[in-house]
Amino acid sequence: MLTLFYILSAITLGTAFLTIFSKNPIHSAIYLVLCFFSIAGHYLMFNAQFLAIVHIIVYSGAIMILMLFTIMLMNLNKEGEKSKNAWSQIAAVISFCLLALVLLATFIKAQQPEYNYATKGADFQSIKVLGQVLLNDYMVPFEFASVLLLVSMIGAVLLSKKEHINN
Amino acid sequence: MDTNLALLLLLAPLAGFLLNIFIGKKLSGNVSGILGSVAVAVSFAVTLKFFLQVNGGGEPINVNLFKWMTLANFDVNFAFQLDQLSLLWLMFVTGIGTLIHIYSISYMHGDENIHKYFGYLNLFVFFMITLVMGSNLLIMFIGWEGVGLCSYLLIGFWYKNHDFNDAAKKAFIMNRIGDLGFLIGIFIIGYLFHSVDYIDIKNAITSGNLDIDMTWLGIATLCLFIGACGKSAQIPLYTWLPDAMAGPTPVSALIHAATMVTAGIFMITRLNFLFDLTPDVQNIIAIVGAFTSLIAASIGLAQNDIKKVLAYSTVSQLGLMFLALGLGAYHVAVFHVITHAFFKACLFLGSGSVIHAMHGEQDMRYMGGLRKVMGVTFITFLISTLAISGLPPFSGFFSKDEILMTAFHHNKVLWVVGSIASIMTAFYMFRLLYLTFYKDFRGTEEQKKHLHESPSLITFPLIVLAILALVGGAISLPGHSWLNEYLSPILTNHIEHHELGTTAYMLMGIAIIGALIGIGIAYFKYIKQGFVPGKDEEITGFSKVLYNKFYVDEIYTAIIVKPIYALGAFFKNVTEVAFSGFIFGLGRLANALSTQGKVIQNGSIGFYLLVFVLGICSIIAYIFLK
Amino acid sequence: MENILEQIGIDNYIYLSTLLFCVGAFGVLYRRNAIVMFMSIEIMLNAVNLLLVAFSTYHQDAAGQVFVFFSMAVAAAEVAVGLAILVAVYRNIKNIDIDNLKKLKG
Numbered sequence: 072m073l074t075l076f077y078i079l080s081a082i083t084l085g086t087a088f089l090t091i092f093s094k095n096p097i098h099s100a101i102y103l104v105l106c107f108f109s110i111a112g113h114y115l116m117f118n119a120q121f122l123a124i125v126h127i128i129v130y131s132g133a134i135m136i137l138m139l140f141t142i143m144l145m146n147l148n149k150e151g152e153k154s155k156n157a158w159s160q161i162a163a164v165i166s167f168c169l170l171a172l173v174l175l176a177t178f179i180k181a182q183q184p185e186y187n188y189a190t191k192g193a194d195f196q197s198i199k200v201l202g203q204v205l206l207n208d209y210m211v212p213f214e215f216a217s218v219l220l221l222v223s224m225i226g227a228v229l230l231s232k233k234e235h236i237n238n
Numbered sequence: 239m240d241t242n243l244a245l246l247l248l249l250a251p252l253a254g255f256l257l258n259i260f261i262g263k264k265l266s267g268n269v270s271g272i273l274g275s276v277a278v279a280v281s282f283a284v285t286l287k288f289f290l291q292v293n294g295g296g297e298p299i300n301v302n303l304f305k306w307m308t309l310a311n312f313d314v315n316f317a318f319q320l321d322q323l324s325l326l327w328l329m330f331v332t333g334i335g336t337l338i339h340i341y342s343i344s345y346m347h348g349d350e351n352i353h354k355y356f357g358y359l360n361l362f363v364f365f366m367i368t369l370v371m372g373s374n375l376l377i378m379f380i381g382w383e384g385v386g387l388c389s390y391l392l393i394g395f396w397y398k399n400h401d402f403n404d405a406a407k408k409a410f411i412m413n414r415i416g417d418l419g420f421l422i423g424i425f426i427i428g429y430l431f432h433s434v435d436y437i438d439i440k441n442a443i444t445s446g447n448l449d450i451d452m453t454w455l456g457i458a459t460l461c462l463f464i465g466a467c468g469k470s471a472q473i474p475l476y477t478w479l480p481d482a483m484a485g486p487t488p489v490s491a492l493i494h495a496a497t498m499v500t501a502g503i504f505m506i507t508r509l510n511f512l513f514d515l516t517p518d519v520q521n522i523i524a525i526v527g528a529f530t531s532l533i534a535a536s537i538g539l540a541q542n543d544i545k546k547v548l549a550y551s552t553v554s555q556l557g558l559m560f561l562a563l564g565l566g567a568y569h570v571a572v573f574h575v576i577t578h579a580f581f582k583a584c585l586f587l588g589s590g591s592v593i594h595a596m597h598g599e600q601d602m603r604y605m606g607g608l609r610k611v612m613g614v615t616f617i618t619f620l621i622s623t624l625a626i627s628g629l630p631p632f633s634g635f636f637s638k639d640e641i642l643m644t645a646f647h648h649n650k651v652l653w654v655v656g657s658i659a660s661i662m663t664a665f666y667m668f669r670l671l672y673l674t675f676y677k678d679f680r681g682t683e684e685q686k687k688h689l690h691e692s693p694s695l696i697t698f699p700l701i702v703l704a705i706l707a708l709v710g711g712a713i714s715l716p717g718h719s720w721l722n723e724y725l726s727p728i729l730t731n732h733i734e735h736h737e738l739g740t741t742a743y744m745l746m747g748i749a750i751i752g753a754l755i756g757i758g759i760a761y762f763k764y765i766k767q768g769f770v771p772g773k774d775e776e777i778t779g780f781s782k783v784l785y786n787k788f789y790v791d792e793i794y795t796a797i798i799v800k801p802i803y804a805l806g807a808f809f810k811n812v813t814e815v816a817f818s819g820f821i822f823g824l825g826r827l828a829n830a831l832s833t834q835g836k837v838i839q840n841g842s843i844g845f846y847l848l849v850f851v852l853g854i855c856s857i858i859a860y861i862f863l864k
Numbered sequence: 865m866e867n868i869l870e871q872i873g874i875d876n877y878i879y880l881s882t883l884l885f886c887v888g889a890f891g892v893l894y895r896r897n898a899i900v901m902f903m904s905i906e907i908m909l910n911a912v913n914l915l916l917v918a919f920s921t922y923h924q925d926a927a928g929q930v931f932v933f934f935s936m937a938v939a940a941a942e943v944a945v946g947l948a949i950l951v952a953v954y955r956n957i958k959n960i961d962i963d964n965l966k967k968l969k970g
Contacts, residue, residue, distance in 0.1 A: 072871040080880050087884060087907050091891035096899050103903050110910050116868055117921045122929050126913075129936050134906065134943050141947045142899060145954050159844060160894060166851045167890035173855045174882045177862040178875075195926045204926045205933065216937040223941030230948035841966035848893055 075116065082109040096142045100135055107131045121198045240288075244301045244318055247284040247328070248367050250277045254360035262353025271343035274356035278339050278363050282332035289325045293724065298322070300373065311432050319373035319436065323728045326572065327370045327504055330579045331497045335363050337699035338496075341587055342488045344695035345594060355395060355486070362388035366497055370504060375424045375434040378505065382420060382469065385498045386413045392493060393485040405481040412478035416468015420505075423461030426454055427512075436508060443511050444730065452515070459512055459519045463526075466502025471553050472560055473530045477790055479553055483545040487590030490545060495552050495586050496579040503559050503575055507568045511730045514566065524564025528645075528655040531557030533788065535662035539669075540784035542771050543600050544589045547670050551626065552582055554659055558641050561656055567644040569725050573714045574637035576721075580710045581625040581634055584703035588619040591692040591700065592674060596685060602673040603771055604685075609675040611689045614697045616675050618704035623671050625707040627664035628753045633710035635749070640714070643745050657752055664756030672764040673771075680770065716742065869922055877918035884911035898950055898960040902943065909939050 086106035093099040107130040114123035194200055205213055254277025262270045292298060298321035306316040320328075339359060346352050362385055369381025386409075394406030428434050430450045431442050442448060466472070471479035482494050493499070506513055506523070513520055531554045538550035555578050562571035593600055595612060609616045625632035628639065638660060645653040679686050691697070714721035763769050771777070777785050786792075869877075884907060891904025913932045920928025954960050 072868065076872050076876065080876075083880070084883055084887065087887045087891075090903055090907065091887065091894060091900065096897060099900050099903055103906065106907065107910065110914055113914055114917055116872075117917055118868065119917055119921075119929060122917065122932060125933065125936065129940055130906070130910070133940060137943055137947055138899060138903065141950065144951065145899075145960065147897070147899065147960075159848075162848055163890060163893035166848060166855070166893055167886055169855050170851060170889055171883065171886040173859050173863070174886065175879065177858060178878050178882060180863065193924070195924050196920070196929060201926055201929060205930055209930050209934075212934060216934055219941050220937060223944045227944040227948035230945065231951045843962045843965060844893065844896070851889055851893060 072116070076113075079109050079112045079116070082106075083113070096147045097139070100139050100142065103138075104131050104135050107135070117196075119196050121196070121201055240299045241301050243284050243287065244299060244320060244371070247281050247288075247332075248318070248364070248371060250280040250284075251360040251364040251367065253277060255357045255364060258353045258357035258360060262357060265353065267347060267349070267352040268343060270353040270356045271339070271346070274360050275336060275339035275343065277360050278332055278335045281328075281363065281367065282336050285325065285328040285332050288320050289329055292320070292322060292325055298727075302373075306376070312428065314374060314376050314434060316377065317373040317435075318371040318377070320371060321728065322724055323504070323508060323572075324370045326576070326724070327500075328367060330576055331363065331366050331370065334496045334579055334583050334703070335359075335366075335492060337702055338488045338492045338583065338587070341491075341590070341696055341699040342486075344693050345488055345590055346486060351395070355392075358388050358391045358395070359489070359492070362392070362493060362498070366501075369501055373435060373437070375427065375436075378508075379420065379424060382465070382501060382505075383417065385493070385501065386410065386417065386469070389413070389482065389493050389498055392489040393482045395485055395489070399484070402484040405478075405484040409478040409482045412475050413468045416465045416475055419461040419463075419468070420465025423458045423465060426458035426461065430454055430458065439509075440511050440730070443515065455512065456516045456519055459509075459516045460522070462505065462509065462512075463519060463523055466505055466560075467526070468502075469505075470499050470502030470556050470560070471530075472502070472526050472557065473533065476530060476534065476553050477787075477794065480546050480549040480787070483543070483549050487545065487586060487593060490549070491583045491586030491590065494549065495582040499552065499556060500559075500575045500579070503556070503563060503571055506563050507572055507728070510566075510568045510728070513563075514730060520564050520566060522564070524561050524645075524649070524652060527557045527560025527562075527564055528652045528659075529557070530554070531561065531659040532655050532662075535659040535666070537784055537787045538666045539662055540771075540777070540781045541666075542602050542785075544592065544602050544605070544670065544674065545586075545600055547602075547666055548582070548585055548589060551585075551663060551667065552578075554663060555582065555626070558638065558656060558659065561652060562641045562644060565644050565648045565652075567641070568729055569714075569719075569722050570637070570640045570644055572725065573721055574641060576713065577625070577633035577637040577707070577710045580703055581622040581632075581707035584618055584622040584700060584707050585626065587696070587700055587703065588615050588622065591615040591696050594692055594696065595689050596681065597688065599681065599685065602670065603773075604681040605674045605679070606677045606681075606770075607675070607679040608689070612675075612691050614691060615700060618697075618700040619675070620671065621704040622707045623667045625710075627667050627757060628660055628749055630746075630750065631708075631711065633707055633712075636711035636714060636716070639746055639749050640716075642749055643742060646741075646745055657749070660749065661752040661756040664753040665760050668757045668760035669764055672760060676765060677768060867921065867924075869918075874918060874922050877915060881911045881915040881918070884908075884914070896961050896963055898953075898962050899947075901962070902946060902950075906939065906943070909935065 083106055086102045086109065089102040090099045090106060093102060107126065111123040111126045111131075114120075114126060254274050257273055258270050262273075265273070288299060298319065300317065300319050302315050302317040304316050306314045308314075339356070342355065342359065346355050349355060365381045365384025365388060367381070369378050369385060372378045372381060390406050390410040393409050394403050396402050397406075424434060427439065431439050433439060433442075464475075468475045479494055479499065483490055485494075513523075534550045534553035534557060538547050538554060541547045541550060555574070559571045559574050559578070562568075562574065591612065592605065592608060592615065595608070595615075596605065599605070621632065625634035628635045630636075642653055642656050642660070645656050679689070713719075774785075783789070888904045888906075888908030888911060891907065892901050895901055895904065913935055916928045916932050916935070920926065920932075950960050953965070957964055
């Protein structure tokens, strides 16, 4: 299992880096899809099948398709992007290192987790249980999420109507 | 039953006020006038009923409506008290009030705001009744402020004239000074006695075991006296009253001669048990009264405006009343209040009749000879003038004589001052009479053509008041005084009886001779010599000082108004400039800082994000990696 | 049911999520193309989701996974609106380079 975890982690981080460093936005998108798949793999390792499926459907299916459509729509599938100037790239690298350092240091410094992991034995993440939790305990947020999606849909339609902001 | 009737007495004028103010505009002028008159007449009828009841030996009526406010060991009831004193006051407030309302129907006929006029007049009567009927000092204070308000509204009734507005403001502000004194007095009394109820205070004093600081009580009574000074126009707060003549003449008669200005005397009489405990304050009252009387009378000698003369005469007579109050002779003061209300109301209404005939002209230099056309006005005016001059058998003689007699028994100096004031009164009143009604007419031909006797609505109140001025002295004849017996339950000190001996007759003789001397001088100067006061700029010497009222207004302007203006100018020119400089400086500082600060806002999202991430890093580092 | 974390350890997931998050942040700073920046934001969101699921398992509690669902809903909404905005921007200035969006200058 540990080996599997390292492989998946390597894929996750590697594709994430490739997403960022690809010149072509389409390549970025494809690497990102791979990254999302590997994260779904992590979810499967937790035995969270439902979540893994939803993750693939939402991220790899909906969101990435949306992005790809946008890229195609804007005709960005060429490597025309001018890279930033050297100073801002260096600044980006430095802040990346700084952020990583600070966060890792924080977690390392924090209290060490208990390693005698609890195993209640009770089922907590099957589709059945999740559905009950979602529609009993989290009923109201659930409905609000649907309203949010509706609103964002209306917003997206309104924003992308053919209408020039400046004249 | 009594409660309802007392409420009717109180609320009838209020109803008249509300009706006149809210629907009066739709009614014709006469209807508003009749409405106002009826409202007051109802009050008068109820008062008469109560008066007969109490005079016939009935108990005073107490009406406790509700508990108004409750503090720790301090209760104030919203209660009314109809005893001998308040009923006496109500009798002439509502009685003369009714007459003056009737008079006003004709006098104010055709004024565009007549409904407001009657509304204010009714409101005034309402507040005056509140003032008189209240059973504690706070209710009196409501009325006290209310009559001040109505006085302000009515002085400035013809508000389109700027001078009249100024006169109204002056009256209001002068009264505020006195009212503050009154209020402080109430506070101190509330502190000392844990009550402001007359009966409670009286019981606390008469019970004998009084344990209060006499110094504080003295301060309290002095403050109350300051309040009385403001309302009743005594030195140094008297200057508003002559200016208050800007209002319509019936208003001057009702408010500034007969009723409101006597509120101070009412208050001191009401609290006679308090003032009796503080002889020093009583002395101050007597001295202030005597000198107000003298100074106002001397100013009255040289005035040419018919109403100004009467106004100073009012101040002077009020001074005499305060003299009596200061000497502890409350019943005498009340007696003079009543007779004065009769003859001074009559004089004012008479002057109103003259002004009416003269189409608004108030300067006596342009009058004269009116005797021939205005018979009724002349006769009633003559009776009242004889009454105020103190000739027997007119009412003024008895009351004034009583005051002077009391003064003679207490302090000869005050007696001399009062007598001189009386002689002056006789002189200037006859001067007024001669200039107005005798000799030939001095106005324009145009005015002469329109001279006429006033209609019966005006002459009727004049006749009633003249009769009262003639016989009013009967209520307290020397030797047999109905008034003294009637008032005895109110007054704690026993009433001094002056024996009708040689001294008394001698004093009467002196008073009559003094009055005759004053009249004689006036007759000699204005009838024999036919002297008419010259134009303003021709007046010289001491009479110029008198004509200009001892320059009191100018002195007040110089020592009070100017410094306040200077202070205001200081705040405007120095303090405000300094503060606004400081505030503007802050603004400029912020502006300069933001001009520098906006350089950072270069608009590049990448830069913003970078700073954002660095900020997060530092926050996390600060919180978790300390 | 055995707990997967017994074999892998929660701290490994913490480090993985942290690194993934930092990579996302780096992408936002490094790139000028708004769409790639969007993708980087998605990476950051997924890093957090992953950690949520890990802790959900750690505590044997479904709440963490429920939260991930909501997070996904919000992400979907965000992407829809964000891309619509990008389309609108693209229509006006014909590219989506964020260095051209300098209207925020004070």
